[in-house]
Amino acid sequence: MEIIRKDEGVKGENSKNCKTIEYSFKNKEMDLGIAVITARYPEKENEYCMNTKSTELIYVLEGNGKLQFEDKEVEFFMGDTILISPNEKYAWITDYCKVSMICTPAWTNSQHKIVN
Secondary structure, rough: OHHHHHHHEEEEEEOOEEEEEEEEOOOOOOOEEEEEOOOOOOOOOOOEEEEEEEEEEEEEEEEEEEEEEOEEEEEEEEEEEEOOOOOOOOOEEEEEEEEEEEEEOOOHHHEEEEEO
């Protein structure tokens, strides 16, 4: 058993629009992150983010918006759960949302890419 207390999360920032808190366990099979997104992320219209290694299980804690993929847009609302596969390109379109993200294997900064 392992526990990470609320104040032990590591604060980060993917951009001015995307603030994060990471809860990384010693076991690298999975981790948990909280992200607050306050505008389009990535910021440029023709860009997407993607995780090159992890499956991301996202739960929308607060807010709403759209996820833009290469071939479609999907609306999301508070309480929705979203599954994103490795290498799947997407962008957050929102004025505000707070999400919980479980990544397996555990997220690392080197996996996170901004792509066209």
